Amino acid sequence: MLEKVALVTGAARGIGLATTRLFIEQGWRVAMVDRDGEALVEAADGLNQASPFLYDISIPEQVDEMVSSIVSAFGRIDAVVNNAGVADFGPIETTDFARWKEVMATNLDGTFLVSQACLSALKETRGALVNIASISGLRASTLRVAYGTSKAAVIHLTKQQAAELGEYGIRANCVCPGPVRTKLAMAVHSPEIIASYHDAIPLNRYGSEREIAEVITFLCSDRASYVTGQIIASDGGFESTGVGLPALRT
Incomplete structure (x- = not known):
């Protein structure tokens, strides 16, 4: 039996890298895609079941070339994890159209382009x-007009994909991480923000990259063979608790 192949975008760090490593543990081969060449090469070093592919998913021509290269290298694609994303936070009045377009180009357009190219x-x-x-994307919050809107669109895109692609046996699901203890988050979240998150999250802590990866790889596996069109918040219960946090308003 041929080893399954996963394409993971934004694979050079964070959730993408954690997902790559977990796929390998589970016997998959992985095409690691990222536009940060230096970080990508470093992340792929020592991962014998993975290969790095340097591409920018917001550029249609690069996406087509990327998928062709991956299919040539691996012979197949069994799962696509559209993880690459741009985080841009700021008040609505200071979010100009250039910032809006930059977020949409990767978070929404890139997800659409990669999915289409892999069909x-x-x-x-x-x-x-x-x-x-x-x-x-599930709950409105301050400072996230472009980011939150892009992620809400990804949620609906997933439902569209599930509705239309099921007849081909293709399943489409969406994972919505809550606060995750990444290096970046810990660098920019003040003690006040961290304490507020802990108070608002029923499990009283941030999630880990590995915990998000566990959900992602499950949805890609045969264990989830009858699961499609689902939006799963891997967030410690945060989505169930209501409005945003005052500490995040500045």
Whole structure:
């Protein structure tokens, strides 16, 4: 039996890298995609079941070339994890159209482009799409007009994909991470913000990159063979608790 192949975007760090490593533990091969070449090469070093592919998913021509290169290298694609994203936070009045377009180009357009380009390969394997949105796509919050809107659109895109692609055996699901203990989050979250998150999250803590990766790889696996069109918040219960936090308003 041929080893399954996953394409993971934004694979050079964070949730994407954690997902790559977990796929490898589970016997998959992984095409690691990122536009940060230096970080990508460093992340792929020592991962024998993975290969790095330096591409920018917001550029249509690069996406087509990327998928062709991956299929040539691996012969198949069984799962696509659309994880690459741009985080841009700021008040509505200071979010100009250039910032808006930059966020949409990767978070929404890139997810659409990669999914479209992979359809032929996924039809052959009756594979899986997993789009990574955010808790910010499920609940409004201050300072996230572009980011939150892009992730809400990804959630609906996932439902469209599930509705239309099921006849080909392709499953499409969406994971919405809540606060995750990444290096970046810990660098920019003040003690006040961290304490507020802990108070608002029923599990009283941030999640880990590995915990999000566990949900992603499950949805890509045969164990989730009858799961499609689902939006799963991996957030410690944060989505259930209501409005945003005062500490995040500045």
